[in-house]
Amino acid sequence: MKSLHAQHHALADTSYQLTVLSEAEAAGARLPAFAHKLRESGLLPLRPTELAVMQVNVGKMCNQTCRHCHVDAGPDRTEIMTRATMQLCLNALAQTTIPVVDLTGGAPEMNPDFRWFVEQISALGRQTIVRCNLTIIVANPKYHDLPEFFAKHGVRVVSSLPHFSAARTDAQRGEGVFGRSIRALRMLNAVGYGVEGSGLLLDLVYNPSGAFLPGSQVGLEREFKQRLLREHEVVFNNLLAITNLPISRFMDYLLESGNYESYMQKLVAAYNPVAAANVMCRSTLSIGWDGQLYDCDFNQQLDLNVAQNAPQHIRSFDAAALQDRAIVINQHCYGCTAGAGSSCGGATA
C-alpha cells in the first residue's frame, strides 16, 4: 500500500482535509464547531498548562503502511529530521525542566541519528518515550539489538497493538504484522521490558480497528493481559486506549467505507468536558521533522502550526512566549474529547 502522498490522493492536501472536517453534518445541519463546545465548557481560548512533554516527530519514514495512520507514514516517505534539528531540540530542552521527550514518527528508529538523539536526551537526564511499532525490531538485523539499547537508556517503550487477535491487528496494520509484533514483544520481555520489578516500562496502545470508539481502558487492559499471556506468553505494563482521529488515512477509510458522518456524529455526541480540560496539547509541545512547532502531532499532520504570536520553529524556542499562546483547535479535536478522552498517554477522564 502506498501513502496518500505517493498516490497524489486528494486527502494528501491538508487544506482539503480541513474542508472535509468543516463540512461534516448530522441530520442535514453542520456539526457544532469544536470552539463552540469549548466555550460552553469555559475553556476557550484553550491555554497551555505546565509544559511536561516535548514530542518530537523525527520523520515520516516507516516500514509499515497502516490503514489508520494519521501521519500518512510509510516506506515511500522521505521526510526525516536531521541531526542539526535534533541539536536544536536538545538546546531547547536544556533551557527547560521538561521531564519527558516523546519520540514518534514514522518509525523513529529508522532515522539514522535516532540512537544519538536518545543518548543525548539521556545525558540531559530526561526520560525518553519511544513510540515503537514493534515490527521494526525484527525488520532487519541492524535493529535486532534495539531492546538492549532501549534498556540501557531506560527508554519507556510505547507500542501499538490494536488487538490480541491476529486478524484484527493485521486488518489495520498489514498482513503478518501481528506475528512479527509478538516476536518483537518477546524480545522486549527477554531483556526485562514489561516484567514486574525490572523498572523497564512497556506499554501497549489499543486503537479501534474500525469506525468505533475505544471501550473502557481498564477492561481492555485486563483482557489484553490475559490473552497475550495465555496465548503468547507476553507481558506488558499498561494499555493506553487511543481514539482514532478523523484525519489523513483514517479519514480516507471513513470516507471510503461510508462511515465518516456517523463517526463524526459519534465523536460530537460523546463530547466530555472533563476530557476537554485534560487534553494533552495543553502540556505538550510538538516538533515536526523540519523543526516547526505545533500544539500536537495531529495538528502537525494537518499543517496547523502554533499560533502566530508564538515562535514557529525550534531554533527560536521561547518557553514564556509559548506559554502565552492560544492552542489551535479544529473539528478533529473532538477525537481527543470523546468519552473517556484520548491522548498519547491513553484515556484522560
Add this chain to the structure above:
Amino acid sequence: MEKSTYYNPADLAKFGNVSDWQPEMGRKFFDYYGEVFKEGALSEREKALIALAVAHAVQCPYCIDAYTADSLQKGADEAQMMEAVHVAVAIKGGAALVHSVQMMNKAKELSM
C-alpha cells in the same frame, strides 16, 4: 423523505424519546439499563456479547446494530461475536428440538 419500513436505523438514536410520554417509567428503565451494563461480576465485554446473542434470539435489528458496535468497542473480535450468536442459535434451536420429545410422547400415545 424517510423510507416507509417498520424499522428505520435512525430510530435507534431516538430510543430515549420513549420517556416523553411516561417520564418516570422511562427514567427508571434507563437507570436500570445503565446499571445492568456496568462492569460487575461480568465484564462489560461479556455483557455486550450476551446482549448481542440475545439480540439475535429476539431478532431485534436495533439491538443487533447497537451490540455489534458495542462488542467491538469493548474489545471483542469476530470469532467471539460469532460464537455468542451460535450460543443463541443453539438455545433457540434446542428449545424447538426439545419439544420433539412431546411430539414423540404424543405419537407414541396415539400409535399402536
